[in-house]
Amino acid sequence: MTTLAATGRTAAGPQQRDATWWRQAVVYQIYPRSFADSNADGIGDLRGITGKVGYLRELGVDAVWLSPFYPSALADGGYDVDDYRAVDPRIGTLVEFDELRAALHGADIRLVVDIVPNHTSNRHAWFREALASPPGSRARERYIFRPGRGERGELPPSDWTSTFGGPAWEPVGDGEWYLHLFAPEQPDLNWADDEVRQDFLTTLRFWADRGVDGFRIDVAHALAKDLTEPLASQAELDADVCSGAHPLQDRDEVHDIYREWRRLFNEYDPPRTAVAEAWVPAHRRSRYASPEGLGQAFNFDLLEAGWNATAFSSIIDKNLELARESGASSTWVLSNHDVVRHATRYALPDGTDLNAWLLHDGAEPHPDEERGRRRARAATLLILALPGSAYLYQGEELGLPEVADLPTDALQDPTFLRSRGEQKGRDGCRVPLPWAVQGPTLGFGDRLAHLPVPADFVRFAVESQASDEDSTLSFYRRALAERRLLQTGESLEWLTPTSPAVVAFTRPGGWTSFTNFGSTPVPMPAGTVIVSSSPIDGHTVPAETTVWLQQDRPAPL
Numbered sequence: 219m220t221t222l223a224a225t226g227r228t229a230a231g232p233q234q235r236d237a238t239w240w241r242q243a244v245v246y247q248i249y250p251r252s253f254a255d256s257n258a259d260g261i262g263d264l265r266g267i268t269g270k271v272g273y274l275r276e277l278g279v280d281a282v283w284l285s286p287f288y289p290s291a292l293a294d295g296g297y298d299v300d301d302y303r304a305v306d307p308r309i310g311t312l313v314e315f316d317e318l319r320a321a322l323h324g325a326d327i328r329l330v331v332d333i334v335p336n337h338t339s340n341r342h343a344w345f346r347e348a349l350a351s352p353p354g355s356r357a358r359e360r361y362i363f364r365p366g367r368g369e370r371g372e373l374p375p376s377d378w379t380s381t382f383g384g385p386a387w388e389p390v391g392d393g394e395w396y397l398h399l400f401a402p403e404q405p406d407l408n409w410a411d412d413e414v415r416q417d418f419l420t421t422l423r424f425w426a427d428r429g430v431d432g433f434r435i436d437v438a439h440a441l442a443k444d445l446t447e448p449l450a451s452q453a454e455l456d457a458d459v460c461s462g463a464h465p466l467q468d469r470d471e472v473h474d475i476y477r478e479w480r481r482l483f484n485e486y487d488p489p490r491t492a493v494a495e496a497w498v499p500a501h502r503r504s505r506y507a508s509p510e511g512l513g514q515a516f517n518f519d520l521l522e523a524g525w526n527a528t529a530f531s532s533i534i535d536k537n538l539e540l541a542r543e544s545g546a547s548s549t550w551v552l553s554n555h556d557v558v559r560h561a562t563r564y565a566l567p568d569g570t571d572l573n574a575w576l577l578h579d580g581a582e583p584h585p586d587e588e589r590g591r592r593r594a595r596a597a598t599l600l601i602l603a604l605p606g607s608a609y610l611y612q613g614e615e616l617g618l619p620e621v622a623d624l625p626t627d628a629l630q631d632p633t634f635l636r637s638r639g640e641q642k643g644r645d646g647c648r649v650p651l652p653w654a655v656q657g658p659t660l661g662f663g664d665r666l667a668h669l670p671v672p673a674d675f676v677r678f679a680v681e682s683q684a685s686d687e688d689s690t691l692s693f694y695r696r697a698l699a700e701r702r703l704l705q706t707g708e709s710l711e712w713l714t715p716t717s718p719a720v721v722a723f724t725r726p727g728g729w730t731s732f733t734n735f736g737s738t739p740v741p742m743p744a745g746t747v748i749v750s751s752s753p754i755d756g757h758t759v760p761a762e763t764t765v766w767l768q769q770d771r772p773a774p775l
């Protein structure tokens with residue numbers, strides 16, 4: 219008998235999707251403040267998201283990952299958390315969180331929340347207590363305080379610089395300084411402290427008990443630190459080649475923390491999942507992704523690669539190998555809230571300095587928008603055919619470009635100010651979504667938007683794309699619906715490329731993905747075309763296009 223599974227055309231039932239649902243999930247990242255505003259205050263909120271669950275279901279994603287929605291002064295877009303077990307009143311309430319969770323689950327969509335364990339905000343109760351307490355006090359042990367150098371402690375303990383620019387130490391006025399790898403409003407926690415460890419276990423439980431299915435772990439590589447004196451210089455830190463003994467990053471003992479978390483996750487049924495945001499070289503990634511650890515880790519290799527067939531195939535190969543090693547499934551990411559949107563990256567000449575381009579308000583070099591979108595669709599269709607999970611970022615399904623010409627006084631990213639304007643920052647990918655073709659914020663909210671929505675975003679509005687068969691939104695819907703039917707095993711077999719510009723492989727069930735990275739058409743391989751990233755004409759795969767084909771199905775016995 220020919221089973222449905224043998225044809226690869228069966229939709230995985232709830233049973234199958236349970237404990238392993240994350241292995242091949244399509245996870246849609248929502249940046250809550252910029253998704254949908256339900257009460258016209260200019261800030262996206264939880265009710266706004268709940269109102270769009272139908273949209274997410276129709277899009278066909280398996281899970282939603284919410285960037286932080288916790289109380290925060292927004293010194294770093296919410297990654298400066300005041301209270302890990304509450305909702306920012308501007309974004310909603312815990313009751314509204316429960317409503318959102320229920321609506322998502324009702325639509326068979328899992329929910330992943332962001333946990334920010336490397337640092338709290340400077341408004342967190344612990345940090346306030348630390349500031350109000352003297353040097354050497356218990357309250358200061360939860361953070362990383364050190365006496366300054368110089369006679370009166372007027373010099374920082376070391377020359378370290380923070381990720382957002384400027385020094386990584388901030389004085390508190392009594393001779394002590396505290397460490398902040400990011401903004402000064404984000405004091406680093408001391409993970410050698412037992413209370414810190416225990417409190418995060420409480421936080422994880424708090425959300426897991428509320429029905430959250432998984433966690434995205436922010437800056438997962440930096441929690442464990444060794445500040446034994448004498449402190450290394452910044453130059454020495456920069457020279458460290460990820461030995462596992464760098465004082466601030468990717469230290470081997472960070473995995474003790476995640477082993478403890480994993481035990482907690484596994485107390486739940488199904489076990490809670492986690493994905494590490496760990497900016498470490500590929501060969502160190504498997505440690506985060508191991509089944510005894512977080513279980514999965516972001517692979518940003520494609521996001522960092524250009525439009526290039528050779529780069530894509532070697533990155534895919536390497537990451538599938540790493541996934542086999544760790545027992546995790548791989549992850550594929552082209553865009554997120556920290557990088558220039560991929561439709562724009564691919565619109566610019568390879569090697570463009572993206573920050574310099576942003577600083578020129580996107581004028582020079584001039585982006586070829588159409589080409590960028592064409593390549594972006596092709597790259598997306600390629601990653602959606604790969605074994606593992608695909609992480610999509612809100613708005614990419616609309617083909618949204620980066621907004622490069624936000625007025626300077628509208629910028630919110632601390633990077634801009636901390637670098638004294640040398641880094642434009644990440645606001646251009648965080649602009650609110652255009653839902654409608656009318657209204658001052660194109661349907662994001664009523665009158666206001668916390669970042670201005672450019673008038674030409676009307677071209678990308680959901681309202682106009684939803685009924686247009688050729689739109690990027692319709693294309694994403696088709697691709698996700700087909701993927702859901704086709705995705706079965708986790709194996710991939712490379713097809714011998716017919717040209718150096720081609721990346722092609724098959725998956726179980728006779729599913730072929732074929733990408734032509736080149737600028738001229740190439741012959742179409744055998745099979746029936748199921749989805750293509752650009753219109754097909756005749757028996758060739760057009761330039762900069764991915765097609766999915768299915769080989770003839772076995773005839774029923």
Ligand code: GLC
Pocket residue numbers: 294297298334400436437495555556
């Ligand atoms: C992560 C987040 C980024 C944030 C940083 C500090 O990299 O993705 O948005 O600024 O951590 O929390």
Ligand code: CA
Pocket residue numbers: 255256257258259260261262263308
């Ligand atoms: Ca609102």
